[in-house]
Amino acid sequence: MDLSYYVCPKCGKRFSDEEMEFVRCSYCGGKVLFKETPPLAKKVRTD
Ligand SMILES: [Zn+2]
Numbered sequence: 001m002d003l004s005y006y007v008c009p010k011c012g013k014r015f016s017d018e019e020m021e022f023v024r025c026s027y028c029g030g031k032v033l034f035k036e037t038p039p040l041a042k043k044v045r046t047d
Contacts, residue, residue, distance in 0.1 A: 006034055007033055
């Protein structure tokens with residue numbers, strides 16, 4: 001699964017890969033940057 005997303009540094013709005021059709025933020029018109037979700041979601045085994 002691709003967990004990467006886009007974020008607008010101006011207003012802090014986040015866009016998922018599906019929502020992000022344009023390079024610009026649809027809220028403030030700022031340039032949206034590509035970001036990747038840090039590998040925090042480690043699966044913990046409980047056995
Ligand atoms: Zn914005």
